[in-house]
Structure formats: C-alpha cells, structure tokens
Amino acid sequence: MSTIAPVSLPTQPTPPDDGPATAVIRSWKTPIALGIFTVLGAIMLVAFGRDGISTMVLSTTSDLIQLPTVDFPTRATGIVISVLLLAIATGSAWLVRNSRKTPIWLIGVFAFLLLLGFLAWASAGASIPIPGLLFGSLSLAVPLIFGALGGVISERVGVVNVAIEGQLLAGAFTSALVASITGQPLLGLLAAMLAGVLVAFVLAAFSIKYFVDQVIVGVVLNVLVSGVTGFLFTQLLAPNAATLNQPPKFDRINIPFLSEIPILGPVLFRQTLIVYIMYFAVIAVYFGIFHTKWGLRLRAVGEHPQAADTVGIKVAATRFWNVSLAGAIAGAGGAYFTLGSVGAFGKEMTAGAGFIALAAVIFGRWDPIRATLAALLFGFASNLQSVLSIIGSPVPSEFMLMLPYLVTIFAVAGLVGRSRGPAASGKPYIKS
Incomplete structure (x- = not known):
C-alpha cells in the first residue's frame, strides 16, 4: 500500500501586527465655520470698509498706570485682519485634511482678530473706552453666571432647571425687601439665597417626588414667581418705596495691587462683594464637580441613576439637595x-436673564468654566450694543442683541462641536 506524501503550499509572509485598525474621522465643522466668518468679515471690513481713525482708550483717569491710547487706520486695519482671518481658516482646513484637530488657541486668536476688526470698523472716527466696555460686560454677566452655575449643578444631577428665571426674580425681590428693612445688604444676600432655595424646593418636590414633567414645573414656577413678585411690588413696595424698596448697595472693594493692573485691574478687582463671591463660586463649582467625591456622586446620578443606586447612592436625596x-x-x-447694580426692585427686572443663563449652560456644554465664558459673551454683546449706540456707530442695536443668540444656535446645532447633556437629565428615576 503506497502512501502519498503531504504537499506543502507556498505561504505568503504574515504582515506584522500593528494593533487594531483605527478609522480616521475628519470633522470639517471648524474650518467651515471659520471660512463663513472669514467671508462675512471680509465683506464688512473690506467691501464695506470705512475711512477714518479708530481709537481704543486703554486706561481710565483713576488708574495708577496710564496706558497710551491706540489709533488704528480703519480701512487698512480691516484689510490686514481679513488676510489674517483667511490664513487661519486655511490653516484650519490644512490641519483637518491631515487628520489633525484645530487647536483651541488658534480659534481664540481668530475670534480676537474678528472682534478687533469689528470694533475698529464700528468706531471709525470715534473712540471706545475698553475698560468701560469690559466693566459693563462683566456687570451684565454676573447674574447670568450665577444662574448658569445653578443650571450646571441642577442638570448635572439630572433635573432640567427651567426655573432659573424664577429663582433670579425671587432673589432680587427678597434681597431688596430684607436689605431695605434691615439696612444690611449682606442679610439681603442671604435672604435672596433662601428665596432661591424655596423656588428650587418646589421644583425638586414636584419633579423628583411626584415625577411631574420638569420643564412644565419650571415654566409654571417662572410664571408664578413673576405674578407674585409683581403683585407684591404693586401692593407693597411701590406705595412704601422709601422704606421697603431702597436697599443699600454693596460698596466697591479695591484689591490692593491687583486693582492697579492695567485694563484687567479696574474690571476684575474694583468690584463688590457679590462679584468676588461669584469668582469663588465658579472655581468651587468646577473643582467640586470634577475633583471631589460630591461631584462624582452628582455626575453619576445625572448620567446613570440606576447604577448609582446600585452602589448605594441615594438618587432622590442627591438630586433634591443639589437642586436646592x-x-x-x-x-x-x-x-x-x-x-449691586440697579439698587431697587422693579417688576420683571430680570428680563429673561434666567433663560439666557440656561442657554449659557447648553452653550458651555454643562461645564462651569465654559458656561461662565458663554455668560460673559452674552454680557459683552449686550453691553457692546449700548456702547456702539453712544458713539453713534452705524451698527443697528437690534443686530447686537441678536448676536449671542445666533452664536448659541450655531453651538446647539453642533457647528462648534457636539453638545450633549447628561444622559439622565430631565428623566425621572423610578426605583425598581
């Protein structure tokens, strides 16, 4: 019986194992956005360029260090900035083409140049006081930042806080009443915080305990607080304004040395106690959410409450106290x-600031620092339209009021990056 010897087939060399294959994903959103703004900027700065000299005043008369004013030839400045914007947009497209991400600092430089060009174009033949512009922007942004921080905490724990408007309005009314009666603005501040807690208490009770739709509860609370404060203002504060609606304002506190820093000193360190508390609140909320056990529990409840409940975290209690x-x-x-600002309470004086703060939360991607920057953008745009109207700029004030909302629409639409809130935000947790 004969046997057949096995025949070995020639084999191809095995390619080296370089690990799992990875797909390269290119996102052209940033280059497209930069290209759109470059085209719009070139149309404004070059096609509709203005002649004259634009003056930037960098110091106030009370500054210890006086900086010289800076003059820009308006048309030439517009041409130079348009070229730089085009270079940055092109560079961003080149980076994406080579599977690289556009760095944040480059986007920041682009935004600064675009803003500088717009200010130079709008102030042709006039001057803009930069410290005053920034100071007013921060003043308008302070309540928005407080509201945005509250919104970040609430939504991070899983409750959509549409009632920020009502909490701001309740705080404004209570602080005016208590400070007027006691003559102590600090007591007015504490009373305002208590009023905000009471409004949040109702939101938490209905949405967490009784599973009522959180958005509906928030809208109803806004209407309720607006009606109650409006009624009390008409019946109580207005007839007795001298005794019940003349609260003492916080005095400005100049921080030694820091208040003398050019430009930033007068803006950041010649402020009232509430503003300094805001600085601390931004840092504390950011550090607490991302670097403490409290923040870990809060984020766990907002992302996956069932898993948090499994490891022993009390979901309902965590949500309740953090919403408060x-x-x-x-x-x-x-x-x-x-x-700190007006000095007396007026009907519906918040004027939708709570909804703007909620937009800042979304624009800032539920991050305290980014939400603060978004609130500063709203404050800057609001104050800029006032400054431009004073110097007689041709820019319609209505356009400046629309600008932050347009930017928010771009952000929410995903043009400047993906925007996704906490997974369990707005969803009631029913323990099984």
Whole structure:
C-alpha cells in the first residue's frame, strides 16, 4: 500500500501586527465655520470698509498706570485682519485634511482678530473706552453666571432647571425687601439665597417626588414667581418705596495691587462683594464637580441613576439637595440686580436673564468654566450694543442683541462641536 506524501503550499509572509485598525474621522465643522466668518468679515471690513481713525482708550483717569491710547487706520486695519482671518481658516482646513484637530488657541486668536476688526470698523472716527466696555460686560454677566452655575449643578444631577428665571426674580425681590428693612445688604444676600432655595424646593418636590414633567414645573414656577413678585411690588413696595424698596448697595472693594493692573485691574478687582463671591463660586463649582467625591456622586446620578443606586447612592436625596444648592446660587445672582447694580426692585427686572443663563449652560456644554465664558459673551454683546449706540456707530442695536443668540444656535446645532447633556437629565428615576 503506497502512501502519498503531504504537499506543502507556498505561504505568503504574515504582515506584522500593528494593533487594531483605527478609522480616521475628519470633522470639517471648524474650518467651515471659520471660512463663513472669514467671508462675512471680509465683506464688512473690506467691501464695506470705512475711512477714518479708530481709537481704543486703554486706561481710565483713576488708574495708577496710564496706558497710551491706540489709533488704528480703519480701512487698512480691516484689510490686514481679513488676510489674517483667511490664513487661519486655511490653516484650519490644512490641519483637518491631515487628520489633525484645530487647536483651541488658534480659534481664540481668530475670534480676537474678528472682534478687533469689528470694533475698529464700528468706531471709525470715534473712540471706545475698553475698560468701560469690559466693566459693563462683566456687570451684565454676573447674574447670568450665577444662574448658569445653578443650571450646571441642577442638570448635572439630572433635573432640567427651567426655573432659573424664577429663582433670579425671587432673589432680587427678597434681597431688596430684607436689605431695605434691615439696612444690611449682606442679610439681603442671604435672604435672596433662601428665596432661591424655596423656588428650587418646589421644583425638586414636584419633579423628583411626584415625577411631574420638569420643564412644565419650571415654566409654571417662572410664571408664578413673576405674578407674585409683581403683585407684591404693586401692593407693597411701590406705595412704601422709601422704606421697603431702597436697599443699600454693596460698596466697591479695591484689591490692593491687583486693582492697579492695567485694563484687567479696574474690571476684575474694583468690584463688590457679590462679584468676588461669584469668582469663588465658579472655581468651587468646577473643582467640586470634577475633583471631589460630591461631584462624582452628582455626575453619576445625572448620567446613570440606576447604577448609582446600585452602589448605594441615594438618587432622590442627591438630586433634591443639589437642586436646592443650585437654587441658592441662582438666588444670589438675583440679589446682584438690587444690591449691586440697579439698587431697587422693579417688576420683571430680570428680563429673561434666567433663560439666557440656561442657554449659557447648553452653550458651555454643562461645564462651569465654559458656561461662565458663554455668560460673559452674552454680557459683552449686550453691553457692546449700548456702547456702539453712544458713539453713534452705524451698527443697528437690534443686530447686537441678536448676536449671542445666533452664536448659541450655531453651538446647539453642533457647528462648534457636539453638545450633549447628561444622559439622565430631565428623566425621572423610578426605583425598581
């Protein structure tokens, strides 16, 4: 019996194992956005360029260090900035083509150049006081920042806080009343925080305990607080304005040395106590959410409450107390209207600031620092339209008021990046 010897077939060399294959995903959103703004900027700065000299005033008369004013030839400045914008947009497209991400600092330079070009174009033949512009922007942004911080905490724990407007308004009314009666603005601030907690308490009770739709509860609370404060203002504060609606405002506190830093000193370190509390609140909320056990529990409840419940975290209690904390922070923002800015309570004086703060939360991707920057953008745009109207700029004030909302629409639409909130935000947790 014969046997057949096995025949070995020639084999191809095995390619080296370089690990799992990875797909390269290119996102052209950033280059497209930069290209659109470059085209719009070139149309404004070059096609509709203006002649004259644009003056930027960098110091106030009370500054210890006086900086010289800076003059820009308006048309030439517009041409140079348009070229730089085109270079940055092209560079961003080149980076994406080579599977690289556009760095944040490059986007920041692009935004600064675009803003500088717009200011130079709008102020042709006039001058813009930069410290005053920035100071007013921060003043308008303070209540928005407080409201945005409250919104971040509330939504991170899983409750959509549409009632920020009501918390701001309740804080403004209570602070004016208590500070007027006691003559102590600090007591007014504490009362405002308590008022914010009470509004948040109702939101938490209905949405967490009784599973009522959180958005509906928030809208109803806004209408309720607006009606109650409006009624009390008409019946109580207005007839007794001398005793019940003349709260003492916080005095400005100049921080030694820091208040003398050019430009930033007068803006950041010649402020009232509420503003300094806001600085601390931004840092504390950011550090607490991302670097403490409290923040880990809060984020776990907002992302996956069932898993959090499995490891022993009390979901309902965690949500309840953190929504109350968010209300206290928003209430402090309401106190700024009466104790740091206006000096008296007026009907519906928040004027939709709570909804703008909620937009800042979304624009900032539920991050305290980014939400603060978004609130500063709203404050800057609002104050810029006032400054431009004073110097007689041809830019319609209505356009400047629309600008932050347009930017928010771009952000929410995903043009400047993906925007996704906490997975369990707005969803009631029913323990099985």
